[in-house]
Amino acid sequence: MSKTPSRGMGPEYRPEEQRPIATVSTEVPHPNVHVLSQTPQLIALLTMIRDVNTNRADFIFYSNRIIRLLVEEGLNHLPVVQHTINTPVGISYSGVKFEGKICGVSIMRAGEAMEQGLRDCCRSVRIGKILIQRDEDTAQPRLFYDKLPEDIAQRYVLLLDPMLATGGSALMAVQVLLDKGVPEDRILFLNLIASPEGAENFARKVPKVRVVTAFVxxxxxxxxxxxxxxxxxxxxxYTM
Ligand code: URA
Structure with missing residues (x-):
């Protein structure tokens, strides 16, 4: 088990000795694993959802705030094209707009909790589902069900699962997408908490899939x- 690093938390203007120490994410030495910036806000939100005494309403509320951060950061990994517009004061502004179509795919059931956060950022986004469960006999993940947009091979796919433990289910879900013709480098995996071994296993086996996680x-x-x-x-x- 790896030793997680600690860091003083709080605004930069506060002297170091006045900043409370918090455990922050382990680094993963892989170019396609992106860990959200370990800001005081993110650490406070994670502290809420990790707490065994947090009730379900608060768990949902604070999880949704982290999911929103993940989706917003995930969208930064999609390509954009030049887009110049005119403002109401008659001046043009050169900006960008997203290129290409996207969809979400949630790994049931926990991944479904991330769907609303995606919808909040991407209006009327299509969302497919994949159900993978552990086979009781073999202890290996097994695909039970998938329902995906027909043109998924032409879309960037935001794969949703909050917890990346061994990586078995996420890897199987990626395989389902690859089998449907989605190029590996068009898959973006959004995740709240990963284990270091899960993140490493995943990144080694599907190195072109981008992972955006809040914490390793x-x-x-x-x-x-x-x-x-x-x-x-x-x-x-959902139930506690
Ligand atoms: N799934 C969870 O919900 N929690 C874990 O710790 C691992 C997998």
Missing amino acids: DQGLDDKNYIVPGLGDFGDRF
């Missing part, structure tokens, strides 16, 4: 829960 944690326990983690994301978001 310490490791996995003997039941493959991420530690310190937050427990079962789906249970805390």
Whole structure:
């Protein structure tokens, strides 16, 4: 299990000794794994959802705020083209607009919790679903169901799953997308918390998929829960 680094948190203008120390994300030495900037705001939001005493309403609220940050950052990884417009004062402004079509694909059921955050940023975005569960006999992930936009091969795909533990389900979901003709470098995986071994395994096997995660944690326990983690994301978001 890796040792997670710590850092003084708080505004830059505060002297170092007045900044409380927080554990921050482990770095992953892979060019396509992007960890959100470890700002005081992000760490405070993560602290809320990690807390065993946080109730379900707060868990949903604070998770949604992190999901929003992930989606906004994820969109920065999509290509843009030059777009010049005129403003109401009669002056032109050279800006950009997104190039190409996108869709979301959630890995059920926890990934479905990220769909609203995507919809909030991308109006009327199409969202497909993939259901992968652990086969009780083999302990390996098994594909049970997928329903994806027909033209998915022509889209950038934002794959949604909040927890990346061993990487088994996410890798199987990527394989489903590749089999449908989606080029590997058009897949963007949005994730709240990853284990270092899961992130490493994923990045090694599908190196062209971009990962945007809020935090790479310490490791996995003997039941493959991420530690310190937050427990079962789906249970805390939907049923607890
Ligand atoms: N899925 C979860 O919900 N939590 C973990 O810690 C690992 C996988």
